[in-house]
Amino acid sequence: MINEFIKNIKILQQLKDNNVYKKYIEYIRYPYFRNLAPDSKITFDFPVTFLVGKNGSGKSSTLQSLYGCPKGYSLGDYWFTTELDPIKEFDKNRNCFIYGHKNNGSVNEVIKQRIHRDKNPDYWETAKPIKRYGMSNSQRFSPIEKDVVYLDFRTELSAFDKFFHFLKFYSNTHKSKQDFLRFYTNKLKEAFDTNKIISYYTPNRNKPKVILTKAETKIVSEILRKEFESIEIIEHNLFKDWGTSIRLKQKNINYSEAFAGSGETAIVILVHKIFSASNESLILLDEPETSLHSGAQKRLMSFLIKECIKKKHQVVISTHSPFLIENMPNESIKVFSTLNTTGKFVIDNDRNYREAFHELEIENTNKKIILVEDKTAQILIDKTIEKLGKATQDIFVTKYLPGGADDINQRLTTIMEITDDTYVVFDGDQKKLQKPVDLNLMPPNQQDTSKKLKELIKSQTGCDVKFYLNGGDQSKELKEKESLKLAKKYLEFYKRNVFYLPLSIPEDIIWDKKFAKKLLKLMKPEKDFSLIKKTSSNSKELLFNFCIECYGDSDQYESTVLQFVSNWINKEDSNFRIVKDLINKLKN
Structure with a gap:
């Protein structure tokens, strides 16, 4: 399986190198956009791209900006101003993004800017080229024309899960959520069995049933390692809000999403939407690993690679999973990290999968x-x-x-x-x-x-x-x-x-009353050490209060810890020997 996967990676790279992809976003750059560092840029050197970084590092925002690139799609569908979280624009630096796409062999740059309109404060439109953003061409190019499939797997809930776990329940006729579901699943079963459009209280409570093709069912079976005979999908609002229900049939068992795992439901939806996508679509997946076992994640990637070869899709995936990016080329991995000086996020465009997970602190390096x-x-x-x-x-x-x-x-x-x-x-x-x-x-x-x-x-x-x-x-x-x-x-x-570690907390190990008294007398001779002890109930509070007394605030707390650790190291007491022996054990 690994050999086949690597072979398909090479095929995909050859297709890209030979310009087989006609509708393709080559790069996107951000002169000024949300919390990204000014002039950040992502290059899409491989048809499947991974955005890797900690939570809150700008990955989802980047996916949403890509959603807003093609004609007929707007970032305003996902990012909009409210009284609580207003979107501020500063002078000439409007939130915007610029992307390049190939047209007849040359790269056309398109800029999309957020423009405030009275009836639509979150309107995004293509603008004239802006020289200060390095756009040399004076022509305003049209946006790329591409269908978009955008799936956020943290919010891609089944109709059952959405109602049972998240919606508030109120009903004059049903005592509990369970009673409500027992009643309305009869209506849902009728829709599945007859393919009728249910009109109960209000018309058109569901859309027509979708039966997955044999090819789709086979792929779902392969990814989940289960043998499904048939899979059906219905979108409906029988459970108060619009959502998706699935019905799965195996040789000896039939069940709905109420008894399926959330990973199962997500894979059914993903496979169907990918199969339904037109050629050369832009596929955006936000954390598709959610609720999926590592083996299923790897098989999902194999499926996506094959679909990219077959239908020339461009795929961008935000992920925390090492299993999705394993064996992928370096140029497919984009790492989001934080600048300590400004708090802004920067993007590294060429990292291998082991280096990428330095940002998630679970990488497997040589150390x-x-x-x-x-x-x-x-x-x-x-x-x-x-x-x-x-x-x-x-x-x-x-x-x-x-x-x-x-x-x-x-x-x-x-x-x-x-x-x-x-x-x-x-x-x-x-x-x-x-x-x-x-x-x-x-x-x-x-x-x-x-x-x-x-x-x-x-x-x-x-x-x-x-x-x-x-x-x-x-x-x-x-x-x-x-x-x-x-x-x-x-x-x-x-x-x-x-x-x-020995003792309850590390502060117990390093706290030294004699050293603290000596240091306080040296730093602040007018201070009374007994006051520190009176206001502290444990060694952590002792260290913290000592820091306040010595330095006037908590900014120097880490420096205070370093002083006490250095003192402890020099003493080489029994706790030091325990920690030293542990390190030596891990060495071997």
Whole structure:
């Protein structure tokens, strides 16, 4: 499968190099646009492009601007001003974007600018070339003519999920959401069974049923690794709001989206829309990996590549997933990162997939990675590694993940699929068990179901860890087998790769009363150390309040931590020896 995938990548590159793509956006640049750094630019050197970066780094905004490029489409459909979040324009620097597309061998540049109109404050229109933006041609070119398919998988909910989980329920005739759904699913079943347009209270409660073709059904089956005999889709508002329902038929079971996984529903919708798209469409996908198992993500990419070869689509994908971009050419990956000086986002146009995930802090580089849950722990471990010498420094990189211990425990479901050289060092207060769960020491009857293993995982992590399975409500046997396999893999990874600092929190390790008194006397001799102690209930507060007393504000807190860590390193106490031994263990 890998060899076929790489072969198709090469075919796709040849098609691009030989100018087979006639309706193609070559690049887009942003003289002034939202939170992107001025004059940012993305080049589309490969027909499939990935936008990679942390949440809030401008990826979705970029997808939406691409949506607004072709004729008949407007960014105002997604980005509009409100009283709460007004869109401000500054002097001549209007929000705008410029893109280049080929026409008869030459590249035409089109600029789209946000223009305020009384009846439409979010109107975007093509404008005359603007010289200060480097547009040398004086001719105003027409926008590219291309159909657009835009899918945001974080909001692509089934009709059932939308109603049951997000809509407020009120009804004079139904006691609960369940009663409401029981009644209206009868109407939905009638629409599926008869292909009628339902008119209950109001006319046209649904659109005609769509039956996926054999080719579409086969692709969905391949991606999800399930054998579907037929798949049907209906758009309707029987559940109060317009949404999509699906009905899936397998050899021994039929079910709707109410029992399908959200990943199943998303794949059905995606495959149908891609199959329905006209040739040379612009396909924009926002986080298509949502609720998809890693294997399904890889098979989805294989499908997209084949469709690009067949129908000459241009695809742009915003993603956090390493599985989607694995084995893709460097020129297809665009990395969004933040400038520390201005907070603006910059775009790197040529990064390989391992480098790209530096921005997501789960990359697999040549160095071993140590993940920690707070900044003090990062400084403590970095200084210990520094003390052990340059050879040790060359082995490790320490990263602080701000989401907390629960977030790291969940991220491990992805990290364990990528690398064995990523380790976690939690604060001591996260240690729930004296020894990690070791399946080799447990009798088979204590680990023969996924439920038992998930209870073991919770006893060790203190939280419910969610695994994304390959499809939704597949046969119970297959689902249980896969869930059992992932849970075992998680526990084995935890046993090998997760460790704890001594004491409850890293501030307990580095706090030194004598050192603090000495430093305070040196820095602020007029200050009373006893006041710091009175206002502090733990070592973290002691350090924070010490910083306030010494420097007058909290801006120097990290510097204060560094001072105490350096003092701790020089003492080489028993806790230092524990941390040093841990680092040496990870080296080997």
